[in-house]
Each structure stands twice: as structure tokens, then as C-alpha cells.
Amino acid sequence: MAISLSVVLxxxxxxxxxxxxxxxxxxxxxxxVLFGFFLASTGMAPSINRFLNELAQTINSISF
Numbered sequence: 001m002a003i004s005l006s007v008v009l010x011x012x013x014x015x016x017x018x019x020x021x022x023x024x025x026x027x028x029x030x031x032x033v034l035f036g037f038f039l040a041s042t043g044m045a046p047s048i049n050r051f052l053n054e055l056a057q058t059i060n061s062i063s064f
Contacts, residue, residue, distance in 0.1 A: 015032075
């Protein structure tokens with residue numbers, strides 16, 4: 001839960017920065033948000049969630 005909240009917050013910040021810089025207009029941003037919302041309710045959601053969790057664990061296990 002904490003990872004998904006962090007990812008959502010990070011993506012929201014990136015979305016706002018892109019919209020304010022003019023790199024991303026409001027229309028495509030709304031489409032991207034709606035795509036993510038509807039993708040979360042499909043059968044692919046658990047697979048995507050597992051992939052993101054594995055990716056986060058891999059990044060976390062990398063020691064510098």
C-alpha cells in the first residue's frame with residue numbers, strides 16, 4: 001500500500017510539472033489518467049501490481 005501511494009504521488013507530481021511546463025496538454029493528461037483508472041479495474045491489474053512490487057524490491061536491494 002505504501003509503495004502504490006508513493007508511486008501515485010510521484011506520478012501526480014510529474015503530471016503537474018509536465019502540464020505546467022507545456023510539455024503535456026490537459027486533454028492527453030486526462031486521457032492518461034482515465035486509461036490508468038480503467039486499466040486498474042481489468043484483469044491485468046494484479047500482474048502490473050506484482051511487476052511494480054518486484055521492481056521496487058529489486059531497486060531496494062541494490063546497495064551502493
